[in-house]
Amino acid sequence: MEFSISYLSFYVIEIDQQKDQRTYSHYQTLDEATFDNSALSQFLEGELKRVVKRKAQSHPNHAQAPTKLGEFVTEGSHPLESNPNYALFQRALHAQTSADFKKESEAFVETYVQTSAVRGGVFLVCQAKPKKYFDDLFLFLLKCDFQDDVAVLSDANTLVKKVERAITTKNMKSIQYPYMIEEGMLEYNKVKIHQSSHARYFEDFLPFVTYGDPMPEVIKSQVQTMVQDHVNETFSSESSERQEMEERLESWSASETRELQEQLNHHQVVEATAAITAHIPDSKTTIKLGEVVVKFPLDAYGDNVHLAKFNDRYVLVVDAEQVTFDKNASPIEFLKPDHLEAVIQRMQAGDE
Template sequence: MEFNVKFLSFYVIEVEGSGDDASRHYKHYQTLDQEQFDESELKDFLDGELKKIVKRKAEHHPKSDQVPTKIGRFLTEADYPLDSNPNYALFQKTIRAETSDVFTEHSNTFAKLYTETAAVRGGVFLVASAVPKKYFSDEFVFILKCDFEPKVASISDESTLLRKIEYAITTKNMKSIQYPFMIEEGMVQPAELKIHQASHARYFQDFLAFVEYGDSVPVMMREQVKGMMTEHISESFAEESEEKVNWERSLDEWETSDKREINEHLETHQVVEASAQIVEQTPEARIQVKLGETEVKGLLADFGESLHIAKLNGRYVLIAEADELTFEKGATPVEFYKPEDIYSLIKKMNDRSAD
């Protein structure tokens, strides 16, 4: 998807010092209209970047907290319109700007908001409004941030050889915001935007104080499991009973622990029913189990169907069913193994325990 840039405001963000005493300010260099932009060096610099930003995939509930591209949604109080959100209102004013002066006024607000964030960094800050050449009824605002590249030099002439560049920028690791979020070509969601930033650079999203981002799948699943177990405890035990207190303590320990061992409390049908509620919302929800030194990964939906956990003589057994068995990474004699009948295997395991 290619764009016609209507307006683009160019800023330099400067930060002197560090911490709370740091001096932060922005300087507006110029605002270009479409004709000026098409004739400027910025067109070559940003050539393909807007297209790349729009093509980046994002999910409302990403698979990890550290994904670089996220979908944000404007926060509103119940029964209040989107216009009540100051971030949304600012994006709307910027999109509707018909003159360079009006566009610059709203771009200045974005730049000011950015310099007020706790971990602001120096660099080039760009605000652009653009219209797709194909879907000209849609309009977008892009906010781009390029950090300064330290210790950059360029080839100069025969006498000096190298010339130090005071401010150098690159599109590498460029942070960006696209508003509105485009669900697919020709279809946009005005209540959402898309942000892209290095996974460790969460500071870039912090200047939009009234935008929320969906929990990752692991966080969402943990909250769902906690809610289900809390409900189970409430229904199963009397208030203030010792069993209820012990259960709640166990659940608190589970929630804060990185290494979680199995808690033998629920029957198969209870776990399958609880898992079904999660799978209904997140079909790709996964389960990852470590049995001794062996790791097994699979879909949560498979538990109770083709993935089973059992106990044999006090030890845990994990059984996985499939129509095929394939190997990855490296070669071992196991690839030529003729599997024995499971009943004879269980007998062998029983006999081993008896010894």
């Protein structure tokens, strides 16, 4: 999807670490005609398309996901317009003159320079619309950090010349508003943020935007709720068994590595996994048995994946119509598998 720029405000942010000063300068605010004839047109060519194409999830797979969705926070029955961040995005999105757009853009950069880990660079605020298919307006906030140790070829004597305050679109941070689910389907209560840096300062300057918990935390919370419900149904409120189970559940929740708890039966676990995968179809889990690690879709448990005990040891049974291997060759690829009963007999003989 290609975009045409309606307005673009160009700011330069300077950071003086010794004096702990942060300043910004407004260089220009361009309209469509002046932008098309400027060097920025080539510099940003294709960048907005890349920003829009990046996939984002309300609940990313991990906390450090570079691209995520944020949602404007509202309290009670208050409308979205009561959210200051939403109101600012809306004003900038619908600004109809260069002066109005500059005014709203400046509000973004003023807030941004107050974030704790801000870095110097170029801050761009763009109002744009697709060149084809539909006329909905988009707002893009782009940040290019200054690059250190950048040089260009000079002459035979000096060889290279250092470039001060060089910028590049590589690792450019971005905010897209509104979020586009697919072409023509927009969500005005959400923004899409992209930043590859571990410092989260490019999202910190939007204090009234919230971000969904990573998917592992969502699943963990659901599991904890299900087990707590089981505890409530199984044990009386004053029993020592209930107190012990709740302590174990609390310890399980706080632990980074967890061991098999052996509290629920097969059917209870199947029902619990079905409840999770009904809301999160792509849920996966990883099990480690000794030194063997197995990763599989959560909904495969009870169907193609089974966990059992045999002679006080744990056994994972996986059935499939086909077995494939990675690129590392091994003799196992030429195995003619025995029947399961023969394997169990061999395991039993090995324990005797």
